[in-house]
Every structure is written in structure tokens, then in C-alpha cells.
Amino acid sequence: MDRAATAARIAEVIEPFNKKAVTIDDSTSFAGDLEWDSLTVMDFVAAIEDEFDIIITMNQQAEIETYGQLIDSVVNLQG
């Protein structure tokens, strides 16, 4: 799946988690802009993993700070 198609599906997955209706672009930061607690992060990661049938380990999560980096990682993880 190319980046645009992956980004479109991630946008759908993130919708119900974005409770504060933050405007999201590639530079949006999960910790800084979305202010999710650790449980929300876990549920969101699980939703992404299930959507794309991939694993994003905690080690990889530590490298993902922005929405754009998440899209890139998901593109790569799909191989």
C-alpha cells in the first residue's frame, strides 16, 4: 500500500481517538499535541496493528513522535 492510501486508512483509525478534535497533519506530535494518556496510546497502537496486521513494538513506538513518522513506519512495516 502506498503512503497516500496508508495515510487515508490511519486517518480513519485515529478519528475516534482524537477526542479534542485536534487538526492533524504530518507534524502533529502524539505527546505534545494530542496529549494522550498511556492507555489511549495502547488502544490506538492496537487499533493500528489490527487494521494493518502488523506489530509496532514498544521499541519502535519510542521512535515515533509525530503523525508523519507513524505513517512512514506503517508503510515500512507492511514491507
Add this chain to the structure above:
Amino acid sequence: MSEGIDEVDRPVMPTGEKGDLFSKFDGLIEQRRALLSAGMEDPFGLVMQRVLSPTVAVCNGRETILLGTYNYMGMTFDPDVIAAGKEALDDFGAGTTGSRVLNGTYAGHKAVEQALKDFYAMDHAMVFATGYQANLGIISTIAGKGDYIVLDIDSHASIWDGCKLGDAEVVPFRHNDIEAMEKRLKRIPEGAGKLVILEGVYSMLGDIAPLTEMIAIAKANGAMVLVDEAHSMGFIGPNGRGVAEDQGVLDQVDFVIGTFSKSVGTVGGFCVSNHPKFEIMRLVCRPYVFTASLPPSVVATAATSIRKLMHGSNKRAHLWENSRTLHKGLREMGFKLGTETPQSAIISVIMPDLERGAAMWEALLHEGLYVNLARPPATPAGMTLLRCSLCAEHTAEQVQTILGMFQCAGAKVGAI
């Protein structure tokens, strides 16, 4: 999850301003200051001036019933245990001043490992200085770079720290969610080493894991299984070997981790296993090698206690009776509890928020009852908990007294 108080179990690096390395703790310092300046007794600064028995101590100047010490089997004051400790102190001295692999292995260390092998009917036993170090050592040594660890999100801090130290790929799943665990196992790349880590009893809510189903799935997917049975040893399972024994799957567990600081009544940690190559761990496990061994008196008390726990069925029955009575009584008063039924010797009372939780904790202390106050971020889902752990030495009358104290304190702070 742990008895940790101010720290989330999963390691998080706080961020702060440059310069003072302590500025990252400012938020916590301020939260504590606010709580204490309101005149509250410090829930994390309690001092036990005298300990009268496994169930009663003088805390902050008051005689207090202990309902938050994990002293499940009340072995801390067992006369045989104390006698063994004194004898070892006289015969072998105060400490070993050495690593297990150098000068720190005494007859007592071999004897306590033999007691563990007999208790669990397993081939190998390895003793660590604490339960924390047992998890840290075993997990970090067996699961290294390129291996995958699949673990419950509510795992104890020592498990998370073991994962981090070993550099394995870490994949958490939602608490006790069998399907989520299976999905993650199936997505691990072909050929990678896999370790599934579970706990028998999760200490925050006192709930148990569906080990039968989870271990079957782990095995079907080629994973090794480690189960932390810290909160079940001595009273869950026909021989007190824990939740895996109770559910009939202990033979499928590759590594059982346990502690001496709960039912055994002293301090120390261990791993038991039937793995044919297990003994090599003594040479490659850094938290085992690079620290001094337990003092002779400690291993002597532990060995005596473990052997007595093998014959503790009457005490076990009484502990379960206490757990059922407290659970039922608190429910009937209208408290919200962590489990629908009493699943362990931990009964967790869920408080609506930190303020009322802290007020209730203090009111109970003034009534003469000590419980654990557990609060976010150490708790699951941001809950504030009053964690009660029962002891086989609590009398039926004490449990009724405890219920009366909850009634009074609950009414005083408007919690029921």
C-alpha cells in the same frame, strides 16, 4: 502491576527543563506538597515503630491492624522460622560479603534452593536477592536483542525493567485479553525467539489470569512461558504452587518467578524451572552474578518457611475464608471492588478519585487500620485503590473489626 506508588510500572522518562536534572520531578513534588499541606498524613511516609505480630503493629504511634503487607501466610513471626534465622546468624555470621559465584554460596543457599525444588517439584531453582532482581535477571538474560517478549500491559515494574535491560522487542497486550495476545504472537516474524510473560495474580485488583487458555496459545505459537506467581505462592493451588498449578497447567510453564517477601515472610526472589540447560543461568545472569548473596539468616528463615508452607492447608483454608468474608462484607456496605468474586488474598477497593481515596486511607489509619493507597500512574486506568491484603493469621474477629472500621471511615468521608 506493582506496589509502586509514584511511578508508572512501564518506564517513562519525564521531561524537564535544562540544567537542574531534578526539574523533571517538579510536577510530582508539587502534587505531594499540595496533599500534605492540607494536613494529610503522608501515605508514603508511614513508620512502624513496633511490630507486634504478622497482623498488628504500632504505626505512627497507634496500634494498627495490618491489612496491606502481603504477609499472606503470617510466617514473619513463626517460631521455627525465627529459630532457624537466629541459629544461622550465630553459626554463619551476618552476611556473606560475596557473589553466589564466588564466595557467597553457603550451605544455606543450597538448602533453600533444594526447598524450592521440593516445593515446586521442579528440577532447578535459583535464588536472587529480591523478587525484583529475579524478574530483572531472568527476563533480561533469556530474551535479548532480536527476541520478542509478549506481555500483559498490567505487568509489574520488575518485568518491564527486565524487558528494557535485555533489549528484546517488547509487545504488550490489553490486560488478560486472550485474543489480543494471540494476534500479537501470530504477527511475530518467522524464526524469532518468543517469550510470553504472565502473572498468576495481578496485585492491583487482585484478579487472576486465564493461564490455561493463554499458555495453550503461547505454546501453539512456539513461545516459552514465564509466569510470575509472587502473589499466589503458599495458598493458591492444591500444593500452594500458584495459579498455574490451580488451573492444571504448571507443567507447561517454562519459568516460575517468585518471591520470599510475601507468603514466605522474609526477603529474596527466585526462579524455578525444568529447562535442561537452566544451570547455565548462574554464569550469564548479571543481576545474579554481580551482587552479594542473601545473608545466611535470611536463607535459613526462607528454607524453614517454605518447608512449613508445604503443610499449610489449614492456614490456607482460613486465609480463603478471610478473603471471602472481607469481600462479601465490603460489597454489602456498598464499596466498589476490583473483582466480582474474591480471586486471591488481595481485595481492592476502588475509590472515586485521589482526594477521597487519600481521605479514606487516612480515616482508616485513624480507626487503626493500615491498607495500601495505590494511585495513578501506578494503577490501571487511572484508578485510586485501597488495596487490602489478607493474612492467614487474621482472626475471624479481626476481619469483623476491619469491616467495622471500613463502615466508620466510609461514612466519615462519604465514600459509602
